[in-house]
Amino acid sequence: MAGGARLKGKLMANLFLGLDCSTQSLSAIVIDHDARQIVYNRSLNFDQSLPHYGTINGTLRSPDPLVVHSPPLMWIEALDMLFAQMKDDGVPLGEVRAISGSGQQHGSVYLNKRASNALARLRPNRPLAENLQGVFSRDTAPIWMDSSTGIECAEIRSALGGLTATARKTGSDAFERFTGPQIRKFYKTEPDHYANTASIALVSSFLASVIAGRIAPIDHGDGAGMNLMDIHRKVWHPQALKVTAPQLRKKLPPLAPSSKVIGNVSACLSRRYGFNRGVKALVWSGDNPCSMIGLGLIREGAMAISLGTSDTLFGYMRRCRMDERGEGHVFGAPTGDYMALGCFKNGSLARERIRDLYHLDWNGFNQALADTPPGNHGAILLPWFEPEIVPRVSRPGIHRFLVNVKDARTKPEILRDPDPRRDCRAVVEAQMMSMRLHSRWMKLRPKQIHATGGASANTAILQIMADVFRCPVARTEVAKSAALGAALRAVHGWLAHSGRKPRWQDVVAGFTDPIPGSQIRPNANSAKVYDKLVESYAACERDAIGRL
Ligand code: ADP
Numbered sequence: 001m002a003g004g005a006r007l008k009g010k011l012m013a014n015l016f017l018g019l020d021c022s023t024q025s026l027s028a029i030v031i032d033h034d035a036r037q038i039v040y041n042r043s044l045n046f047d048q049s050l051p052h053y054g055t056i057n058g059t060l061r062s063p064d065p066l067v068v069h070s071p072p073l074m075w076i077e078a079l080d081m082l083f084a085q086m087k088d089d090g091v092p093l094g095e096v097r098a099i100s101g102s103g104q105q106h107g108s109v110y111l112n113k114r115a116s117n118a119l120a121r122l123r124p125n126r127p128l129a130e131n132l133q134g135v136f137s138r139d140t141a142p143i144w145m146d147s148s149t150g151i152e153c154a155e156i157r158s159a160l161g162g163l164t165a166t167a168r169k170t171g172s173d174a175f176e177r178f179t180g181p182q183i184r185k186f187y188k189t190e191p192d193h194y195a196n197t198a199s200i201a202l203v204s205s206f207l208a209s210v211i212a213g214r215i216a217p218i219d220h221g222d223g224a225g226m227n228l229m230d231i232h233r234k235v236w237h238p239q240a241l242k243v244t245a246p247q248l249r250k251k252l253p254p255l256a257p258s259s260k261v262i263g264n265v266s267a268c269l270s271r272r273y274g275f276n277r278g279v280k281a282l283v284w285s286g287d288n289p290c291s292m293i294g295l296g297l298i299r300e301g302a303m304a305i306s307l308g309t310s311d312t313l314f315g316y317m318r319r320c321r322m323d324e325r326g327e328g329h330v331f332g333a334p335t336g337d338y339m340a341l342g343c344f345k346n347g348s349l350a351r352e353r354i355r356d357l358y359h360l361d362w363n364g365f366n367q368a369l370a371d372t373p374p375g376n377h378g379a380i381l382l383p384w385f386e387p388e389i390v391p392r393v394s395r396p397g398i399h400r401f402l403v404n405v406k407d408a409r410t411k412p413e414i415l416r417d418p419d420p421r422r423d424c425r426a427v428v429e430a431q432m433m434s435m436r437l438h439s440r441w442m443k444l445r446p447k448q449i450h451a452t453g454g455a456s457a458n459t460a461i462l463q464i465m466a467d468v469f470r471c472p473v474a475r476t477e478v479a480k481s482a483a484l485g486a487a488l489r490a491v492h493g494w495l496a497h498s499g500r501k502p503r504w505q506d507v508v509a510g511f512t513d514p515i516p517g518s519q520i521r522p523n524a525n526s527a528k529v530y531d532k533l534v535e536s537y538a539a540c541e542r543d544a545i546g547r548l
């Protein structure tokens, strides 16, 4: 278990549990809402705690580098392990009032006709994974890192009337990792297993089903990441279902707002871990919609960058506005409004690749950032170790360029020689400039950027973020904003279910304020350098994509 138990102070009666099943780990945050306190915060890393699944960074790789899956049973076993650990750590699970959760978005779990019964009759004396062994019509779940559905995307996009029409209908153009194209590929390549599939879940709704002991709905935040939901009406889009796969409507659970209570926590979990029978199990959502709440992004102009396995940039949107270029996404926000999002696949793992290439630790990496100037004397590195989502790049590879920092019209030269210090700065600068360039369509005007995710612990990286975006960057106490957001959603749903009319600003108050004095301000001179460099960066992207 990573991250040690954090059990602070005396535990009070109204506790709420937020779980987050991310790419690399499962986390739990317990809050005492009356006391406005996080009383427990713990993570379990999949590779370290469950090595028998053979994952690398939580994923199973196949000979085809475009195919990336994870074993759903691993998530279930992790849930059992984490609950057991919480009990050992003395968390009074009997005082938890409601549970909600967050899942990595887009990943899909395929259940056979035994699943529904198995969920309803989970045996408390057997491990959860053993209970659920025979319920899958597909052993592994394609996750958001999978980019093997280019053909299916083209088929769906064309059947829905092209890129803009697809985005207008579903909130996004057809994307390789989105669930609709993934379902279509499964139907085309394994028609028998598709036929044996009684129910398709997302990572979020699958884990919600295990908590509630019944097939759970999919919320509007995660549902929007499927290319299957009508983004305006928030119902399944009949034409999108039809062009994706036959009989799909029957295999999908209902859609629901993310504050919906599914029912009580299953009898099995109550017996196994001491939850009260009346504890409410809420619908789960995607990690990015949950982070919106965990960071308090509930008003126009609020924006965040999450530096997790992927880097994502997202912001609150009252009215649904699409990216007509088809690079970005619109999802439902847990507040009932919308959120705009861009997902950059080569995030933390790309930074790690450069760090490891030169046998550095994070201190060594940060020293390299300190030893090099903003603008890096014109050295730029496009870190597409994996096929990139934004901009769309299907052939992985890294590209080094030398540009004229003073004049963006000069053609970028190709740089051949690797250099440790230059490459460390170049990867971070390229990631930040890419996010700035590709989020223009969102028209967000933030007064500050909220930074979250594992790498937000690194202030040297956040300084480059502040300089590139010309905007102060703030951190909140908990880097795990998705798990915190899930716990706060549990509070909101529980209050609404008990007949009260909770206001989001009251629910998040006291949990989402930036750490006092943690704000990182942009340096005016560095910001000037990046205002110019971002245009040269765009030229490098065009050059590299043109050659691919
Ligand atoms: P996810 O939620 O997607 O599973 P996390 O938000 O937990 O991922 O982030 C994990 C990543 O954080 C790791 O891959 C690691 O590269 C990065 N990370 C952790 N600490 C640092 C640091 N000090 N500097 C830069 N990156 C870091």
Ligand code: XUL
Residues within 6 Å of the ligand: 023, 103, 104, 105, 106, 144, 177, 225, 286, 287, 288, 308, 310, 312, 341, 343
């Ligand atoms: C968002 C996306 C990732 C995953 C994993 O569209 O693909 O951010 O949610 O974190």
